[in-house]
Amino acid sequence: MKLPESQVAVLNAASATDATTIGSLAEETGLKPETVTQAAFELRDDGYVTVEEREDVEYELTEEGRQYVEDGLPEVRLYRAAVDAGATDDPVQMGQVIGASGLGGPEVDIALANFGRKGYGSIESGALAADADADAENDPEVAVLTALADGEAVEGADEETLDQLVSRNLVERHEETVRSVTLTDDGVTLLMEGVETAKTVDRLTPEMLTSGEWEDVEFTEYNVEADAPEVRSGKTHILRQTADRVKDVLVGMGFQEMEGPHADADFWINDCLFMPQDHPARTHWDRFALDVPPIEDVPEDLVDRVEDAHRNGVGPDGDGYHSPWSEDFARAIALRGHTTSLSMRYLSGHEVGELESPQRYFSVEKVYRNDTLDPTHLLEFYQIEGWVMADDLSVRDLMGTFEEFYEQFGITDIQFKPHYNPYTEPSFELFGRHPETGELIEIGNSGMFRDEVLEPLGVECDVMAWGLALERLLMLMYGFDDIRDVHGTMSDLELLREVEVLR
Ligand code: PHE
Numbered sequence: 245m246k247l248p249e250s251q252v253a254v255l256n257a258a259s260a261t262d263a264t265t266i267g268s269l270a271e272e273t274g275l276k277p278e279t280v281t282q283a284a285f286e287l288r289d290d291g292y293v294t295v296e297e298r299e300d301v302e303y304e305l306t307e308e309g310r311q312y313v314e315d316g317l318p319e320v321r322l323y324r325a326a327v328d329a330g331a332t333d334d335p336v337q338m339g340q341v342i343g344a345s346g347l348g349g350p351e352v353d354i355a356l357a358n359f360g361r362k363g364y365g366s367i368e369s370g371a372l373a374a375d376a377d378a379d380a381e382n383d384p385e386v387a388v389l390t391a392l393a394d395g396e397a398v399e400g401a402d403e404e405t406l407d408q409l410v411s412r413n414l415v416e417r418h419e420e421t422v423r424s425v426t427l428t429d430d431g432v433t434l435l436m437e438g439v440e441t442a443k444t445v446d447r448l449t450p451e452m453l454t455s456g457e458w459e460d461v462e463f464t465e466y467n468v469e470a471d472a473p474e475v476r477s478g479k480t481h482i483l484r485q486t487a488d489r490v491k492d493v494l495v496g497m498g499f500q501e502m503e504g505p506h507a508d509a510d511f512w513i514n515d516c517l518f519m520p521q522d523h524p525a526r527t528h529w530d531r532f533a534l535d536v537p538p539i540e541d542v543p544e545d546l547v548d549r550v551e552d553a554h555r556n557g558v559g560p561d562g563d564g565y566h567s568p569w570s571e572d573f574a575r576a577i578a579l580r581g582h583t584t585s586l587s588m589r590y591l592s593g594h595e596v597g598e599l600e601s602p603q604r605y606f607s608v609e610k611v612y613r614n615d616t617l618d619p620t621h622l623l624e625f626y627q628i629e630g631w632v633m634a635d636d637l638s639v640r641d642l643m644g645t646f647e648e649f650y651e652q653f654g655i656t657d658i659q660f661k662p663h664y665n666p667y668t669e670p671s672f673e674l675f676g677r678h679p680e681t682g683e684l685i686e687i688g689n690s691g692m693f694r695d696e697v698l699e700p701l702g703v704e705c706d707v708m709a710w711g712l713a714l715e716r717l718l719m720l721m722y723g724f725d726d727i728r729d730v731h732g733t734m735s736d737l738e739l740l741r742e743v744e745v746l747r
Contacts (some may be wrong), residue, residue, distance in 0.1 A: 245434060246442035248462060250275055250283040254425065255292060255439060255641045260432050263296055263424035282467065284425045290568050292431035299400070302418045303406065305392050307416030311606055313393040317536055318355035320383055326374035335371035361495045385409055386490065386553055411558040431711070454550040461639070476741060483730055485745050487608045490628055493652045497645075499604040499630060504586040504595070506610060509539035511574040513581060516588035517667040518696040520565040521573050527570050530614050531578050540573035547571060547702035570736070579612035580710050583629035584667075590699045591631070601635065603703040608714060619726040626714035628688075637706035639670060641689060646674060655720050658682065668709065669694045687720065688712035 253273040256266050266284065270277045279544050287293045315321070325345035329336045347355050357604070359365060362383070365374035369522075384405045391566070393417065398406065409415040427435070442462035445452070452458040491501065514526055524530070551571070557563040586607050589595045607629045615621040632645065643660060650658050655676055663671040668691025675684040690710035698707060715727050722743055729736040 245437065245464060246440045248283070248286075248444045248464070249441045250279050251287055251717055252439050252441050254283045254287060255427070255431060255435055258293055258425045258427050258431070260427040260429075266423045267673035268337050268427070269425060270621070274664060281423065282320075282470075284423070286465075287425075287431070287442040291428060292434055293425050293427055294466065295425055295668065297421055297423050299419050300422045302420075303392060304416045304418065305400055306414055306416055309389055310393065313355070314416060315414050317383060317386055317389075318347055318351045318357070319362060319364060320380050320386065321347060322355040322359050323374060323378065323380040326372055331365065331372055331374040332376040335368065335373040337391065338367060338370050338372045341372050353725060363406055385414075389414065436463045479741075481730075482722070482740060482743055482745060483714065483718065486721070487626060487714055489604075489653075490608050490714065490717070493649065494606045494628075494630065497604070497648065499606040502583075502590050502595070502605050502607040504583075504607075506580060506591055506612070507534055507536070507573065507577050508580050508585045509542060510576050510578060511539065511542050511547065511550070512585040515554070515574045516546075516592070516697065517567075517584060518553060518694065518699065519666050520554065520567050521569055522567050523666065525581065526615075531581060532612050532614055534575050534577045534579065536616045538572065539577060542575065543592070543594060546594075547574065547701065550574075551698045553700045558696045562696070567709040574704070581611050581613050582611050583607050583627045584709070584711060587629060587631050587709060588701070591633070591698075591703055591707065602632070604630070604632050618727075619728065620716075622715075622727055622731055625731075628714055628717070629710070630710040630712075631693075631707055631709035633705055635704065635705045637692065637708050638694070639672075642672070642692070642708045642710075645708070646688075646690070650676070650717075653717060653721055655717075658687075663689060663691070665689065665691055667697045674710075674712065676720045678719060678723070681725055685716060685719065686713075687716040 250273075253275060254269055257269050257272040265461050266277050266280050269275075269284075270280045273280065275283075284293060284295050290294045308525045312318070313501060316324075322341065322345050326332075326336065326341050329341050329344055331341060342352055342355075345355070351442070356367065360367065362378070362380075363375060364378045364380055365372060367373075385408065388398050388401050388405055388409060390399070406415065406417075421655065443460075446464040448458060452461065456512075495501075510526070514523070515521070519526060527679055551569055553562075553564070554569045555564040586609070587605070591599070593599065608626060610624055611627045612624045613621075613715045615623060617623070630643070646658055647656075650656070657677055659675040660672045661675060663673040665671045671689070671691035673686055674688040674690065676687045677683070678685050688710055689712075690708070693703075693707040693709055698704075715731070719725065719727070720731065722738060724736070728734045729739055
């Protein structure tokens, strides 16, 4: 009979008459306790040994417990001082007894609490009376502490006393499962017939196949039920994973990626978008202004055309805003509140030169808004920006693009609501249903850029565009309902660790 090395070692070390603990078997065989345990269970499954389990309880003195073995328990010391001061006859001022006991600091409270609990006496209006019949010299707690200090067994001691000492933190209780192994008759027979060590291998090599050795070797079994230690390695944050996935999807749909500054001129963030300079979103309420010098590099002719659109409108029936417009205001720098600033940079030809229709561009980047924090709003979030330029586009193209995009994330019930943006006409807000709460949540904003935007940029065909919130997409995919679970200092680490990323 051939058995793996560890099993042979355990069989040889075990006895048919006495139960041997895993610990002693490990010592005798020189194997690790886990290896012995595993081998013992395998032998048991084959009927060669029995494995017995018992719960072992051990008690150990804590640092404080050890201290009291030397100094005496505080309540016992208090009792002795009280007896010496005559408190068995008449109550004595507490201060006097405590002073005489030599107790100090937290020991005083400990002494007083246990003095009362053990019936050593009582305290009334600041005076301490000791009970002459109390047997403080034979305190059972002291007996257990002393026994432990002398290395004597305390398993037989009163349960209640042991519990009390554990709760006083003077003693620690350790529990462990002790397993012992005994040979069965089959095990003895097997040993008498002789067991050989099988060479066990955990992988098949080309050499084994060519030499034919594979026919004789014993393969290590996988123990698929063994408790494996949980390994928590670093992993990509789900927000980043989803951002990467969004990029893959959009690239698959024929889009190219835009890049650009987080801090940008209002010109690119707002003016190009036909946002009047007195629009509420451009005030300090919503905007993170930066105290840095204004932008230098903006194309002069574009600035002129944008100013003209604001003042006079575009086309024969166009009308402007009749509100102030200043170039200095346009050149001031702020954190971008949307990545539509990037779309403006690209559409104007400023980034990659004049673009020939058709074109598709996107970005998945951070934007910053001075919002009030709540479960669906943060001061920063990721926007999935995108636009398609083509000769003849309609709202159906826009809706179809969203359906195609969201479908890749398993979201098939997008709803559209008419909306208003100063820069698109028509405009639509997008809504999706939260998988847990059933509520419709806003997931994006979109529309067809109007002539007042496109004409100054020099774009002659149609452009449909959008800004979608990556975090809202995540909410629909994973069902959490507080954006702060995945972002920032209050993140739900459990969620971030456990969540299975949908691919
Ligand atoms: N900028 C818009 C927002 O942040 C999104 C958008 C982009 C809408 C382009 C229409 C066109 O909500």
